[in-house]
Amino acid sequence: MRPLHGIPALTTASLAALFLATAPAGAVGGGGTNHTGGKTDNKGNVSAYASATHSQIKVRQVKGPTSGKRGNVAPTNTTWKPPACWYEPVFTPEGLKAFVDKTDGSGDVGIHEAWIGKGLWTDHYQDGKPENNFDDENSTAEGYKNYNIGKGGYFWRSVAPDDADPDSWDCGRIMFWEPARQIPKIPHAPTPKTLAGYAYNQVKVPETEIKLKPEGKSTVNLPTWIWLDKGTFQEVTVRAELPNTGLWAETTAKPVSLHLAPGTDDAETYPASGECKIDDDGSIGTPYEKGDSDKTPPCGITYLHATDGKPYQLKASVTWQITWEGTGGTGGDLPDGTFETTQDMNVQEIQSINR
Secondary structure (H helix, E strand, C coil), X not given: CCCEEECCCCCHHHHXXXXXXXXXXXXXXXXXXXXXXXXECCCCCEECCCCCCCCCCEEEEXXXXXXXXXXXXXXXXXXXXXXXXXXXXXXXXXXXXXXXXXXXXXXXXXXXXXXXXXXXXXXXXXXXXXXXXXXXXXXXXXXXXXXXXXXXXXXXXXECCCCCCHHHHHCCCCCEEECCCCCCCCCCCCCHHHHHXXXXXXXXXXXCCCEEXXXXXXXXXXXXXXXXXXXXXXXXXXXXXXXXXXXXXXXXXXXEEEEEECCCCCEEEECCCCEEEECCCCCECCCCCCCCCCCCCCCEEEECXXXXXXXXXXXXXXXXXXXXXXXXXXXXXXXXXXXXXXXXXXXXCCCCCCX
């Protein structure tokens, strides 16, 4: 819980207007709430709350399917996570003055510190009183005269989507001013890679719905063919932009393989690794055709024992290769992601079957 300075009454809702961004909402998946935490009106504008847990980053999907069942990928590198905190421009000098003048002066000056009452704000941002940065008692933030009105630029503040994350304490400066068109030269200032990592969690990929032959019930010692038609899997690209910085990044997920886990050790997969390659056209494997019963499928499973009232749980997980590109020709790789689905597989014990 963040420390509170001043009278004990925090009213976050009173901070609604006066926030910098009033821009078209571009939230992935649509709806009335975008990733700033603000609400969109019927003109598509955003009135964001001045809270350090709500980012102004605008996110929208620019490539790939937007309908049907979809979900977020899970990083294959379990130690990786998106950035825990960074800094963003929040108020113009005039906007900060208006906030202090027209509200009760309750709001976040950083991720883990809220100021209650106008006096703290006017002391530091109007009258120039120095203030300690809350993460380091030996670090002093110099005050400002009359909110730096006339100097342009923006007041920046730390942001953390999850202020319970211990790493969010790494962004400990209280709100500070920076000239226009400049990115602060400080640790945890936003970069295109910051936006790419933020967008990673906004990438939604289609569920894995594989086709089987035979359908419904497999047969011991006879292969079950598995495939997906072309175009089933497509690249998904999400674009993230941070207003008033010129920073942007696009994070792209490309499907590269389907992994089959039969749900029992008494089975053989094709290929033996269980990894079925996804072709450039988005297809997997080869559709079963009449007369293929004696052939080995390029992607499939042979069960060696029948089920006994309880189906095997076939897991099909698609691996997505994640890359990004951004402002100034930057770019690189992010950890691969996976999306897994499970379906029942009943296996019968007969020696032959007509297909």
